[in-house]
Amino acid sequence: xxxxxxxxxxxxxxxxxxxxxxxxxxxxxxxxxxxxxxxxxxxxxxxxxxxxxxxxxxxxxxxxxxxxxxxxxxxxxxxxxxxxxxxxxxxxxxxxxxxxxxxxxxxxxxxxxxxxxxxxxxxxxxxxxxxxxxxxxxxxxxxxxxxxxxxxxxxxxxxxxxxxxxxxxxxxxxxxxxxxxxxxxxxxxxxxxxxx
Ligand SMILES: [Mg+2]
Ligand SMILES: [Zn+2]
Numbered sequence: 001x002x003x004x005x006x007x008x009x010x011x012x013x014x015x016x017x018x019x020x021x022x023x024x025x026x027x028x029x030x031x032x033x034x035x036x037x038x039x040x041x042x043x044x045x046x047x048x049x050x051x052x053x054x055x056x057x058x059x060x061x062x063x064x065x066x067x068x069x070x071x072x073x074x075x076x077x078x079x080x081x082x083x084x085x086x087x088x089x090x091x092x093x094x095x096x097x098x099x100x101x102x103x104x105x106x107x108x109x110x111x112x113x114x115x116x117x118x119x120x121x122x123x124x125x126x127x128x129x130x131x132x133x134x135x136x137x138x139x140x141x142x143x144x145x146x147x148x149x150x151x152x153x154x155x156x157x158x159x160x161x162x163x164x165x166x167x168x169x170x171x172x173x174x175x176x177x178x179x180x181x182x183x184x185x186x187x188x189x190x191x192x193x194x195x196x
Contacts (some may be wrong), residue, residue: 007123010090011045011184012113012140014131015056017153018177019078022132027066032074035152039085041181046088048185051120054078054092055112055129055139061096068096091116108138113145130180134158137170146171148180 016022019042021033045052054075060066075092082089093112095105104111117124129140132153140147149155149170163169174180 007121008051009126010051010053010116010120010122012053012055012116012127012129012145013177014129014133014136015054015078017132017155018130018150019054022153025060025065026074027060027070029070029073029077032077034078034081035177037176037178039082039087041177042082042087042089043085044181044185051090051122052088053116053120054089055107055116056092056094057107058094058096059098059106062098062101091120108135108142110139110143113139113143117143128184130174130177132158134162134166141168148172148174148183150174150176150180152176
């Protein structure tokens, strides 16, 4: 059989409330607090050779609450802290706009997922989004991924008070990122293969 290079599945992670504490605007590097379990969870995805891509809305830039340079500084800190725990993020995409800007990249719009899929040859229909807000899952569903809602950050409140208003429910719930990764990996499938 000829060798065929299939697009890979990926796991897209929200940042605030999923990898680190939801602090409102992280308008200073000192407000970035990574969850103690984040590196171990991401390392498990690295070991399974599943690309890990962070997708985050940072409207504080458009609102002049903090400069874009701070977002890069925070991401360098996140990368360093994850590396200290043996974990690697394959790419980070952020939307700097506010909702009034009507851009294509602010969650729940799927613009950043589609860009990541083009730039990294990813199969979105075999991919997952993990986040603490319904907007994370809406973004994923709009692009063909499945979505896991974590109960950290805004997750539990979103789920308890608003799930009845959601046109499509999360594909799974998880206590936190560790639990979400366990859920994704137990469904099996190699990094180069659709798992259903
Ligand atoms: Mg979040
Ligand atoms: Zn945007």
